[in-house]
Amino acid sequence: MSVRGKIFLAMGVLVVLVSAAYIGTTQGYLGSLFARYYTDGGGSNEGMISLEGVSQYILAEMKIKAFNMTLFIAGAALILGYWLSGLIVNPLNKLIRVMRRVAGGELATEVPIERADEYGQVGEAFNSMTGQLRDLMDNRKRLVEDVAHELRTPLAIIQSKLELIQQSQGTVKPEALLSVHDEVLRLIRLVDELQLLNTAEAGELTLNKEPTNLPMLMEELIELVQPEADGYGVSLAVSCNVDMPTVCLDPRRMKQVFLNLLTNALRHTREGGKITVCMQIIHDCVSISITDTGSGIPEGAIPHLFDRFFRADPGRGRTAGGSGLGLSIAHQIVAVHGGSIQVRSEVGVGSEFTVKLPLG
Numbered sequence: 001m002s003v004r005g006k007i008f009l010a011m012g013v014l015v016v017l018v019s020a021a022y023i024g025t026t027q028g029y030l031g032s033l034f035a036r037y038y039t040d041g042g043g044s045n046e047g048m049i050s051l052e053g054v055s056q057y058i059l060a061e062m063k064i065k066a067f068n069m070t071l072f073i074a075g076a077a078l079i080l081g082y083w084l085s086g087l088i089v090n091p092l093n094k095l096i097r098v099m100r101r102v103a104g105g106e107l108a109t110e111v112p113i114e115r116a117d118e119y120g121q122v123g124e125a126f127n128s129m130t131g132q133l134r135d136l137m138d139n140r141k142r143l144v145e146d147v148a149h150e151l152r153t154p155l156a157i158i159q160s161k162l163e164l165i166q167q168s169q170g171t172v173k174p175e176a177l178l179s180v181h182d183e184v185l186r187l188i189r190l191v192d193e194l195q196l197l198n199t200a201e202a203g204e205l206t207l208n209k210e211p212t213n214l215p216m217l218m219e220e221l222i223e224l225v226q227p228e229a230d231g232y233g234v235s236l237a238v239s240c241n242v243d244m245p246t247v248c249l250d251p252r253r254m255k256q257v258f259l260n261l262l263t264n265a266l267r268h269t270r271e272g273g274k275i276t277v278c279m280q281i282i283h284d285c286v287s288i289s290i291t292d293t294g295s296g297i298p299e300g301a302i303p304h305l306f307d308r309f310f311r312a313d314p315g316r317g318r319t320a321g322g323s324g325l326g327l328s329i330a331h332q333i334v335a336v337h338g339g340s341i342q343v344r345s346e347v348g349v350g351s352e353f354t355v356k357l358p359l360g
C-alpha cells in the first residue's frame with residue numbers, strides 16, 4: 001500500500017473511532033442523567049415514563065447528528081489527509097524521479113533545493129553524494145588517461161627499437177637492448193608506484209614502524225645521492241641543531257619520501273648550487289626541511305605539486321625526470337604517519353620542502 005493509502009486508512013479508522021466514542025459518551029450521559037433523576041426521588045412514575053421517552057428521542061436525534069457529524073468529519077479528514085499525504089509524498093516523488101535519472105547514468109542531475117526542512121536536507125545530502133560520485137568518476141577517467149599517456153612513450157620506444165632489431169637481421173648486440181631494458185625498468189617502476197599510491201589512497205598502506213635515528217637515516221641517504229650531487233656540481237649539507245630523539249616511523253617508507261625530495265632538489269639545482277637538510281624539533285613535532293637554491297616553482301603550480309602525474313616543468317621531458325608520482329606518494333606516506341609536507345618556493349631563488357612528523 002502506498003504512503004497516501006496508509007494515511008487515508010489511518011484517518012478512516014480515526015473517524016470511525018471518534019464517532020463511536022461520541023455516540024457511546026452521549027448514550028452513557030443520558031443513562032446517568034436518568035438514573036440520577038430516579039434515585040434523587042425527584043421523579044414520579046409519570047415523570048419517569050416521559051423522561052424515558054424524552055431520552056429515547058434525544059438518543060435518536062443524537063444518532064442522526066452523529067451520522068451527519070461522521071460524514072462531515074470524514075469529508076474534512078479526506079481533504080486533510082490529501083493535503084497531509086501530499087506534504088509527505090510529493091517531495092519524495094521528486095526525489096525518486098531524480099534518483100532514477102542518476103541511477104540511469106545522468107550523474108549531473110541534481111535535486112532542486114526549495115525548502116529548508118528535512119526534505120531539503122535529504123536533497124542536499126543526495127546532491128553532495130552525486131557530486132562526490134561525479135568527482136570519483138572524473139578522477140578515474142583522468143587516471144586512466146594519465147596512465148595511458150605515461151605508458152605510451154616507453155612502449156613506443158620499445159616498439160621502435162624492436163622493429164630496428166628485427167630489420168637489422170644480423171646478430172643483436174647487447175647495447176642495442178640497453179634502451180629497451182631501460183624502458184622496461186621505467187614501466188616496472190611506474191606500475192609499482194601506481195600500486196603503492198593506490199594502496200595508500202585506499203588507506204591500506206601498512207607501516208612497519210620502529211624507533212628510528214633520523215640523523216643516521218639522513219646520512220645514509222646523503223651518501224646515496226652524493227655521487228649524483230658531485231656529478232652535478234651541487235653541494236650537500238646536513239644540519240641538526242638539537243640532540244634528536246629517536247622517532248617512531250617506517251624507515252623504508254620515509255627513506256622513499258626523503259630520497260624523492262633530495263632527487264627533486266638535485267634535478268632542479270644548477271651547478272654551484274646548494275642543498276641543505278635541516279632537522280629540528282618544533283613543539284611536539286620533528287621538522288625536516290630540504291632547501292635548494294634551484295630553479296624554484298611557479299606560484300600557480302604549487303597547489304598541484306602533490307597531484308598525481310603533475311610536473312611543473314613538463315618540457316623537461318619524461319626521460320630526464322620521474323613519473324610525476326613522487327610527491328603524491330610522499331604526501332600519502334607522510335599523511336599515514338600522521339604528519340604533513342609544506343612547500344615554500346620562489347622562482348629563480350629556490351625551494352624548501354618541510355616534512356613534519358609527530359614525536360612519540
Ligand SMILES: Nc1ncnc2c1ncn2[C@@H]1O[C@H](COP(=O)(O)OP(=O)(O)O)[C@@H](O)[C@H]1O
Pocket residue numbers: 260264265266268292294295296297305310311312313321322323324325326327328351
Ligand atoms: N625542488 C624542486 N625544485 C623545483 N621543482 C620541483 C622541486 N621538487 C618538485 N618539483 C616540481 O614538482 C614536480 C613533481 O615532483 P614529483 O612528484 O617528485 O615528480 P617527478 O620528480 O617524477 O617529476 C616535478 O616535476 C617538478 O616540476
Ligand SMILES: [Mg+2]
Pocket residue numbers: 260263264322324326327
Ligand atoms: Mg620526484
